[in-house]
Amino acid sequence: MLHLIGTQSLQIISGFGDFAVFTGRSLSSVAHSRRLGHRVIRAVYEQGTVCLPVILIVGIFTGLVLGLQGYHVLSRFGSQGLLGALVSLSLVREMAPVLAALMLVGQAGSALAAELGMQRNTEQIVALETMGVSSHGYLVSPRLIASLLTFPAQTALFVVVGLWGGALSGSLLLGVDSGVYWSSVEHAVEFRDLRECFMKALIFGLLSMSICAWQGFHADRSRTATGARGVSAATTRAVVYSSIIVLIADYIITSFFV
Amino acid sequence: MSVADREFIIQVEGLRKSFDARCVLDEIDLGVPRGSLFTVLGPSGAGKSVFLKCLANILHPDAGRISFDGRQLTAADSALRTEFRKRCSFLFQSNALFDSLTALENVALPLEQTTNLGLREIRERSMEALHQLEMDDFHERYPGQLSGGMQKRLALARAIVTQPELVLFDEPTAGLDPIRRNAVFTMIAKYQRQFHFTALVVTHDVPEALVASDRVALLNHGKICFEGTPAEFSASVQPVVCGFRDSAESLSNSIDAIRQKNFTM
Numbered sequence: 312m313l314h315l316i317g318t319q320s321l322q323i324i325s326g327f328g329d330f331a332v333f334t335g336r337s338l339s340s341v342a343h344s345r346r347l348g349h350r351v352i353r354a355v356y357e358q359g360t361v362c363l364p365v366i367l368i369v370g371i372f373t374g375l376v377l378g379l380q381g382y383h384v385l386s387r388f389g390s391q392g393l394l395g396a397l398v399s400l401s402l403v404r405e406m407a408p409v410l411a412a413l414m415l416v417g418q419a420g421s422a423l424a425a426e427l428g429m430q431r432n433t434e435q436i437v438a439l440e441t442m443g444v445s446s447h448g449y450l451v452s453p454r455l456i457a458s459l460l461t462f463p464a465q466t467a468l469f470v471v472v473g474l475w476g477g478a479l480s481g482s483l484l485l486g487v488d489s490g491v492y493w494s495s496v497e498h499a500v501e502f503r504d505l506r507e508c509f510m511k512a513l514i515f516g517l518l519s520m521s522i523c524a525w526q527g528f529h530a531d532r533s534r535t536a537t538g539a540r541g542v543s544a545a546t547t548r549a550v551v552y553s554s555i556i557v558l559i560a561d562y563i564i565t566s567f568f569v
Numbered sequence: 570m571s572v573a574d575r576e577f578i579i580q581v582e583g584l585r586k587s588f589d590a591r592c593v594l595d596e597i598d599l600g601v602p603r604g605s606l607f608t609v610l611g612p613s614g615a616g617k618s619v620f621l622k623c624l625a626n627i628l629h630p631d632a633g634r635i636s637f638d639g640r641q642l643t644a645a646d647s648a649l650r651t652e653f654r655k656r657c658s659f660l661f662q663s664n665a666l667f668d669s670l671t672a673l674e675n676v677a678l679p680l681e682q683t684t685n686l687g688l689r690e691i692r693e694r695s696m697e698a699l700h701q702l703e704m705d706d707f708h709e710r711y712p713g714q715l716s717g718g719m720q721k722r723l724a725l726a727r728a729i730v731t732q733p734e735l736v737l738f739d740e741p742t743a744g745l746d747p748i749r750r751n752a753v754f755t756m757i758a759k760y761q762r763q764f765h766f767t768a769l770v771v772t773h774d775v776p777e778a779l780v781a782s783d784r785v786a787l788l789n790h791g792k793i794c795f796e797g798t799p800a801e802f803s804a805s806v807q808p809v810v811c812g813f814r815d816s817a818e819s820l821s822n823s824i825d826a827i828r829q830k831n832f833t834m
Contacts, residue, residue, distance in 0.1 A: 435666075
């Protein structure tokens with residue numbers, strides 16, 4: 312039993328170390344990578360444009376639900392006028408960075424893990440190394456840079472769409488004055504809320520995309536699942552680990568840095 | 570640098586590699602003469618691909634010395650490793666083409682990433698490499714849209730576009746029928762002479778290798794059992810050479826017999 316606990320603990324610590332080395336190597340490879348711009352643009356397209364519909368749909372419905380729930384809670388205290396503040400602060404501080412990150416992990420992160428896993432399986436990654444090309448610099452660095460651009464942008468979009476969703480349900484359906492709603496939004500959101508929102512988006516983006524890339528890049532390491540099953544297992548791990556890490560990081564940032 | 574060092578582009582001494590308790594390469598000593606087409610023969614599982622991957626630094630040997638152009642390749646000497654990678658190309662058994670890139674982009678990739686050439690020159694050189702391998706009409710196709718033979722040629726175009734001095738071929742004829750095997754070996758021999766690179770091929774296809782190669786070696790159970798010219802290999806009376814040669818011939822004859830039977834039915 313003790314042996315098992317010890318082995319598992321060592322594996323987890325070793326995994327964290329390996330992940331840190333992987334991310335560090337991928338970030339430092341930016342300096343040596345040639346013609347990075349083209350690949351960053353492609354990665355921004357994959358993480359940004361392709362994921363846009365999901366962000367818009369989830370954002371609008373999150374706003375709609377927040378508006379409905381918020382209205383019914385606030386009406387008990389006769390404070391419907393604060394609906395804009397409730398929706399905006401919920402979105403800016405928590406919902407937008409977390410939900411946008413989870414959506415991006417589900418779509419762009421899983422695709423990244425699967426693509427890298429296939430490239431590992433078909434020896435494309437080894438081929439890069441034999442050519443003298445840094446596989447981290449060529450395959451991973453552009454994705455990490457793109458995540459630093461797309462996650463904050465998608466989060467901002469999520470906030471805007473969510474606020475409109477809140478306005479739709481609050482003003483259009485439930486009769487809260489539109490001017491009161493937007494005025495409440497304007498007064499509630501401060502600069503530090505926006506700073507928290509974008510800091511979370513940046514950290515979630517870098518962490519989740521690194522985990523997805525790390526899992527896909529080493530899809531061949533498992534001794535129990537190889538080939539297509541290995542890629543499938545790596546993709547599943549990528550999504551699960553990233554989602555958990557996003558929530559843990561959210562708690563840590565909110566507790567200690569905000 | 571000794572005469573022997575100048576003669577061999579790559580030389581291996583005492584190379585050992587094990588996986589867990591299984592010894593795959595056991596004290597391999599081999600020199601590949603510069604400008605030759607050198608084939609390492611051996612049955613499946615003999616350690617041929619492991620040997621080639623140790624040379625290409627994809628796998629790290631447990632012991633032994635690998636010298637390139639008379640200089641020892643060590644993990645510490647990153648400058649020499651970089652130089653080796655610039656002067657050496659590796660052709661994978663699976664071709665390892667980038668399926669999300671077109672044929673032209675695949676060939677251009679090593680030039681884009683390892684040289685300071687301008688985009689126009691990279692395109693010209695890549696198109697020239699595709700043209701030399703009669704692939705220029707297919708430069709906008711993706712690897713998945715090409716036949717197996719064309720993919721092999723595309724992989725060779727990518728391997729030679731950087732004008733390497735040494736090209737390592739890992740089982741280039743694996744899974745191909747006898748006619749295509751012959752065509753691939755003919756292609757390797759043709760371009761090896763045309764571009765003057767040294768070719769090191771590992772395969773278990775004896776007849777094709779004996780026709781095309783300048784020198785052959787036989788790797789069996791992790792050891793080099795024979796090294797010499799194809800004529801010496803054919804004439805050798807060493808039991809291990811006879812056994813491998815006869816089993817390969819017997820298999821080839823059986824396949825021919827089955828084919829003839831099918832045709833006459």
